[in-house]
Amino acid sequence: MVRLVFIDMDDTFVGPDKTIPRDNLRILDVAAERGVQFVPCTGRSLRGVPRELVTHPSVRYAVCGGGALVYDVRSGEIIREVPIAKELVRSLYEDVRDQRVTFDLFTPEGVFASREHLPLYNQIEMTEATRRMVVSQRTFVDCDTEELIERTPTICRVNVLFGDERGRRVTWDAVEARPELFCASSIPMNVEVTSVEATKGTALVWLCERLGVDVADTVAFGDSGNDVAMLDVAGDAVAMENASPEVKAHARHVAPRCELAGVARYLEPLLV
Numbered sequence: 001m002v003r004l005v006f007i008d009m010d011d012t013f014v015g016p017d018k019t020i021p022r023d024n025l026r027i028l029d030v031a032a033e034r035g036v037q038f039v040p041c042t043g044r045s046l047r048g049v050p051r052e053l054v055t056h057p058s059v060r061y062a063v064c065g066g067g068a069l070v071y072d073v074r075s076g077e078i079i080r081e082v083p084i085a086k087e088l089v090r091s092l093y094e095d096v097r098d099q100r101v102t103f104d105l106f107t108p109e110g111v112f113a114s115r116e117h118l119p120l121y122n123q124i125e126m127t128e129a130t131r132r133m134v135v136s137q138r139t140f141v142d143c144d145t146e147e148l149i150e151r152t153p154t155i156c157r158v159n160v161l162f163g164d165e166r167g168r169r170v171t172w173d174a175v176e177a178r179p180e181l182f183c184a185s186s187i188p189m190n191v192e193v194t195s196v197e198a199t200k201g202t203a204l205v206w207l208c209e210r211l212g213v214d215v216a217d218t219v220a221f222g223d224s225g226n227d228v229a230m231l232d233v234a235g236d237a238v239a240m241e242n243a244s245p246e247v248k249a250h251a252r253h254v255a256p257r258c259e260l261a262g263v264a265r266y267l268e269p270l271l272v
Contacts, residue, residue, distance in 0.1 A: 001217055010042070042064060067203040097146075102117045105148065185226060204234060227239075242258055
């Protein structure tokens with residue numbers, strides 16, 4: 001029996017053009033009628049979760065920042081927060097600061113980045129739809145990154161967008177040298193860094209325990225590396241057809257492509 005559906009956003013529930021296929025919106029209505037809860041489970045901040053989801057009756061909770069933050073979207077309350085120790089953020093920045101990379105700080109209040117990195121967002125290779133989304137979700141601050149780190153009380157995730165292969169390699173190596181940190185990626189040009197205790201998988205298990213739901217009664221949908229931890233623990237793990245072979249290897253089933261409303265097409269027989 002399906003009780004909770006954990007859905008990644010980009011290239012899973014949301015299409016490549018950053019719009020939600022109509023049938024995916026319709027399946028939310030079906031879920032609400034059946035008493036099934038949808039849980040957006042995303043690397044985005046809460047501000048970046050589509051309003052169609054946040055305001056829908058089938059959605060009560062959202063997992064953001066790759067698992068570092070869990071919100072009650074109706075009250076706006078943060079019900080789980082897993083920060084990264086400030087000294088780890090400082091030392092990580094020291095290792096990557098000379099590379100062509102951004103260093104974006106995900107916090108309970110939003111996503112903050114130094115304005116000094118703004119030109120780099122226009123140089124990094126990504127689709128224009130992705131670029132608009134990334135830039136729109138950040139607040140650019142008039143100070144350098146070092147000062148921004150010191151001024152930010154709670155940092156739950158660091159997002160690094162890199163402009164070249166060296167930046168990618170240096171960043172991955174720096175994160176992997178720190179066992180307290182977990183790294184994943186949702187798009188080719190980024191590294192998402194959280195506490196090792198904050199993944200989409202740990203958030204899924206935590207929310208199930210809080211709600212008294214058996215993990216076996218969950219379905220999770222994803223397409224990229226930051227979804228693997230969630231797929232590994234869900235009762236039913238579903239990769240999108242557009243997912244990489246590595247992600248599909250962690251799934252029990254494969255749904256049609258995101259732009260074909262694969263989430264709705266997979267769930268409809270289970271919910272109707």
